[in-house]
Amino acid sequence: MKAPIWIPLYTIVNKEMIRIFRIWTQTLLPSVITTSLYFLIFGSFVGSQIQDIQGVSYMQFIVPGLVMMAIITNAFMNVVGSFFGAKLSKGIEDTLVSPTPNWVIVWGYVIGGVVRGLVVGVLVLIISLLFTKLTIVNLWAVILFSVLTAVVFSLGGLMNAVFAKKFDHTAIVPTFVLTPLTYLGGVFYSVNALPEFWQNISKFNPILYMVNGFRYGFFGISDVNIGISVTILIMLVLVLSITDLMLLRRGVGLRS
């Protein structure tokens, strides 16, 4: 009789949960502190000098972007750190020699990344309430965009971990790709305020769609079409899932 598949999936997810909450000062706290500083400096000090954007205060405007930034960073870093750590210590070999299917390995780690991303996102959201009031006009949009974004970056983190050969390699994408794309993805400003050329360039940045979709859930405002945003996110989930599965199937970075 074939063993139930939920057991290995639960095993990986449970292992990830234990890791995340055991070292919470490394996994949960840093983003909360950093975004609190953003709220304080950009929201309270600088934001008070900036006029409302599309009918909401600057402080309110940046909250969804900063929450999304925390989700993106934590989802990505959780999977890249955990999977690469397992690769380096050869602990991943226990999973590879077992009958656990590749898709269970991928989604076990992705669920871990999603949970960390969302837990940090909720913590940042709670901190933001100390600085401003928030409304939610579309809860489903908030949930959909936060979960899909966490999934996309968890899948991306796994891909990074698969290719990484040393710890330095796990920092390249966050430093040179994620951070610039996040800052240029409309976290601190509306892209409508940019010159047309830069508006068009911004449309190639997937984070723009994530931030605006998420912001739409709170205030009902967005610089981009929500339908297009959802489609882009679903496409990214599909492409990254298939790529990760192919990488694991071929054993790239894992099997000699």
Added chain:
Amino acid sequence: MVDIALDIKGLYKTYSDGKVKALNGVDLTIYKGEIFGLLGPNGAGKSTLINVLTTLANKTSGEIIINGLDFAKFPSEAKTYLGVVPQEFNFHWFEKVEDIVVQQAGYYGMPAGEAKERAEILLKRLGLWDKKDTVSMKLSGGMKRRLMIVRALIHKPEILILDEPSAGVDVDLRREMWEFVRELNQEGVTIILTTHYLEEAENLCDRVGIINKGNILEIGTVKALLSELKKDTLVLDTVGEIKGLPKRYRVIEEGRLETDLLQGEDLYTITNELHSKGLQVTGIRNKTNRLEEVFINKVKD
């Protein structure tokens, strides 16, 4: 008919740069219930063979049949038959002993309740039960090695692969482990081990295979391999003045000689001859491990 646990046919492994042929058409049959030792110098292909068997390395070509199942067609089912004890400790330093074992059971689909019961049995059997709540980094080297074995056995594998199980283990623990491996084998578990310790292979294995440069050079029972030796080199401790001895005796130092005992020759011939020359033989021993001599001859060829 003897059942076959593992059948390898024409197994090739060439590393991606195409220059290193780690396995060069390996054919190997391992029978159910035996202890099989894979011997070879460093870089011979032992670990590559184990890695291909456990899917940690992709084969270039060839066929692997485990308990009648084609590994390529039924990898998940075939993997359930295998338990693997890798050479290096690879558990998380901060995880507790019992958690490590139960977690491993989870990868094989074993429910937590059943896994905990079995973990208790195995941890008690290998003297680790009182350490169940200890993080793995606080275990001694021997305990870690035993934990690796418990972890590999948690899902009740029919074939246990031990990659250099005695590496870095003291003599007492090594002998304890041999005893445990024998017990497991008597319970029906087929054992495949790679080792550098030829004494280990000679003591433990029913059959051994000698591998070098990706080729299996010889497979046979330890007894059959040893019978290939045409002579045994003996070291003799003697009392008396050494002079006028025939050429077959080589003087190592005062009171110690070396000579070759040819296959079929009576040991009495030697002691009698030395006695006639006024020497009293007070001790006799083999100069080298006999299997080691076979091994060196094969690898040298």
